[in-house]
Amino acid sequence: MKRLAILTSGGDAPGMNATIRAVLNKAAHHDIEVVGVNYGFLGLVCKNFTSLDTEKVNSSISMGGTILYSSRYPEFAEKEIQLKAIENLKEANIDGLIVIGGRGSHHGALALSNLGFPTIGIPATIDNDIPGTEFTVGFDTAVNTVVSALDKIRDTANSHVRTFVIEVKGLRSGDLALWSGVAGGAESILIPEQELDLAHVASKIKQSVERKKKHCLIVLAEGVMSASELTTKLKEEGVLHIREVELGHVPRGGSPTPYDRVLASKAGAAAVNLFLEEKFGNCLCIQYNKLVPVSLKDALDIEKNFIDLSLYPLNSSISY
Ligand code: F6P
Secondary structure, eight states, X not given: OOEEEEEEESSOOTTHHHHHHXXXXXXXXXXXXXXXXXXXXXXXXXXXXXXXXXXXXXXXXXXXXXXXOOOOOGXXXXXXXXXXXXXXXXXXXXXXXXXXXXXXHHHHHHHHHHTTOOEEEEEBOTTOOOTTOSOOBTHHHHHHHHHHHHHHHHHHHHHHTEEEEEEEOOSSOOHHHHHHHHHTTOSEEEOTTSOOOHHHHHHHHHHXXXXXXXXEEEEEETTTOOHHHHHHHHHHTTOOSEEEEEOTTGGGOSOOOHHHHHHHHHHHHHHHHHHHTTOOSEEEEEETTEEEEEEHHXXXXXXXXXXXXXXXXXXXXXXX
16 A cells, blocks of 8 residues: 655645645545644654544544644755655655645755655645745635735724725735735735835825825735834825734634635645656646646746736726
C-alpha cells in the first residue's frame, strides 16, 4: 500500500480542512494510506506524524482553521533542514507529500521537489499571492468576511458622515484588498503593487465630502502601511472625521464558502490523481477558470502572473 503524507503550512486559510478531506477520501478509493503531519514543515522535521481520523476529517468540511495545525518555520529555507525532512519522510516509508499553503509553503514544496522528494502543492491562502493561480483556497471566504465588515462599517460611516480606513492582510499582495474593495464599494483601495499618491487620496475624500457624500471607505492592504499610520497622514492632509479599523486575522477564520469548498475538493482530488500518475513537482492552479497542474517553479514565477490587477483601475473609474 502506498503512503502519502499531507501537511498544512504558513497562515491558515478557510478550506484547508475541506482539502484534507478530499485528499483522504479520494486516496481511500485507491487504497492509498494518508499520513497527517502536524504543524507543517516543522512537524516534518520533528517527525510529528499522525493518523487521520476519518470521522473527524469528514466533519471538518465546514470548519475554518486546519485540523493538522500550522506553523511559521522560516528555518525550512536551509538545505540541511530540508534534507532532514526528507530523511524523516523516507524513514516513515512515505511515497509522496502534499503541501497545502501559500507562497512560502510552495517555496518549501519546491525545495523538497528539487531535492528529489515526490511533492505536490495545493495553493491555500487568504492572500491569493501565488502568481500561477487566479484563486487560492480560502481567498473567497476571506473576501466575503471583509465585504461583510465593509457593509457594516458603511452603515456607521453614513450615520456620522465619516471616512474609515480599513486595513486588511496582504503584505506583498493587494488582492484581498482589491477584491473586497471593489465588492464593498470602497472609494479608494491602496495596495503594495501600486505607488501611493497620498495627496490624491486625500483630495478625493475632501471632494466627496464637499459633494455631501456621507461616507468614504478606504481599503488598505497591510503591505502599504498600517491603518493608524495612514489615518495620521490623511489627517495631516486635512481629512477630518476619520476612523480606522484593522481587520487583521479575522478573515483568516470562519466557515469556508461553497466556492472555497468546491475548489478545495477539486484540488484535493486532483492532487491524488497527480500522485497516482507520478506527476510530481506540480501544484494545482486555476488558470483561465480551469484547474490545471503547473510546475511549482512556474507557479512561483512572478513573470507568469495570473493575478488580475485590472481591478485597480476599474475601482478608480467606478468610485466617486
Ligand atoms: O499568510 C497569510 C497572512 O495572513 C498574511 O496576509 C499576513 O501578512 C500573515 O499571514 C500574518 O502572519 P501571522 O499569522 O504569522 O501573524
